[in-house]
Amino acid sequence: MAKINWTYQLRIMRRNPDQIPMERMGEYIQQLAKLLGDENHPTFKGIAKGSTILRTKIPEERMPYVAHRIKESISDEASRGWKAKTVLMDMLGKDGIKTANLLDTEGNVVLALSTTVDLEPPAIKVYQSGSIDGVVTGIVGADDTMHLHIRDYLDRDLKLLVRDENIARTLLTQFRNGHVRVYVHGTWVRADNGWHPEASKCTVDSFEVLDETPISDVFKRLNQIDGNGWAELENPIKFWEDIRGVEH
Numbered sequence: 390m391a392k393i394n395w396t397y398q399l400r401i402m403r404r405n406p407d408q409i410p411m412e413r414m415g416e417y418i419q420q421l422a423k424l425l426g427d428e429n430h431p432t433f434k435g436i437a438k439g440s441t442i443l444r445t446k447i448p449e450e451r452m453p454y455v456a457h458r459i460k461e462s463i464s465d466e467a468s469r470g471w472k473a474k475t476v477l478m479d480m481l482g483k484d485g486i487k488t489a490n491l492l493d494t495e496g497n498v499v500l501a502l503s504t505t506v507d508l509e510p511p512a513i514k515v516y517q518s519g520s521i522d523g524v525v526t527g528i529v530g531a532d533d534t535m536h537l538h539i540r541d542y543l544d545r546d547l548k549l550l551v552r553d554e555n556i557a558r559t560l561l562t563q564f565r566n567g568h569v570r571v572y573v574h575g576t577w578v579r580a581d582n583g584w585h586p587e588a589s590k591c592t593v594d595s596f597e598v599l600d601e602t603p604i605s606d607v608f609k610r611l612n613q614i615d616g617n618g619w620a621e622l623e624n625p626i627k628f629w630e631d632i633r634g635v636e637h
Contacts, residue, residue: 396434397425397455397499401441401481401489409441409484416480418443424473424491424500426451426458459491459500478502513579514587521547521571521586522599525563537593539571541585548588549573556593568599604629 399421403409409417418433421443425431429451434444447455462470481489482504491500523541528551530536535557537549549571551557563569575591577584604626612620619625 396494397431397445397447398492399443399445399489400492401443401486403441403484403486409486413480413484414443417477420473420477420480421445424458424462424470424477425455426470429455429458431455456499462500474500474502478504514576515579516574516576518572518574518594519577519584519586521549521573522568523547523571524565524568525560526565528557528561528564536589537571539569543582545582545585547586549586550575550589550592552592556596560593560596563598567601569596570599571596 399417401409401417414436422431422433422445425445425447429447431445431447434446436443458468458470461468462474465471477489481487481502487504489502490498491502493499521539521541523539525537526540526546527538528535529538530551533552533554535551535554537551537557537560539547539549541547551560560569560571572594573586573591574594576587577591578587608619608625608629611617611625614620622628
């Protein structure tokens with residue numbers, strides 16, 4: 390007679406489908422196996438559709454050992470089960486998830502995991518066109534879609550999509566060679582330091598190389614133009630920095 394397999398499920402209460410990257414799911418599966426006990430031969434049986442439910446099956450003869458291990462994870466701080474539970478809770482906290490429950494075959498919660506993470510509000514996003522000023526730090530990609538890496542004036546490293554081979558080839562000549570203004574369209578995200586293109590969600594339409602003439606030279610030229618208000622200022626550069634909000 391075939392042995393009956395018993396199922397344990399870890400139900401993770403996430404806020405959105407993209408909250409846990411797929412590459413990180415493997416870490417959750419490994420840690421769940423440690424919680425149940427590698428020696429109890431838990432077998433991963435897939436992720437339930439529409440939610441983050443990690444399913445495992447345990448051989449019938451190993452069920453008492455798994456039950457004992459789960460009890461240890463609740464009451465014995467020196468046990469391997471407690472350690473695996475602690476690591477799982479830390480992972481949940483880093484992914485911005487407050488709760489997860491381990492359920493038995495009947496759907497009873499046998500272990501509740503919770504964190505004290507302060508959840509960040511959902512990111513504010515808009516689809517729009519805009520421009521980015523910065524230095525080209527790299528272009529990678531061998532297919533029709535390439536990735537442009539650019540560092541802007543706030544030292545943010547941004548990743549943009551380039552679908553035009555001629556634009557990509559010309560941008561490559563500007564690698565760490567002064568500043569460019571890149572015009573893009575796509576999804577922008579609001580952060581503490583302002584709006585910026587979401588990584589690999591904005592496509593480059595065009596760009597231009599920015600004039601690197603020092604500001605002091607620019608004002609020297611302005612001072613030579615009759616009737617120019619800048620020439621009447623005692624310190625035009627300082628005035629310009631003040632109205633631009635440049636910190637000294």
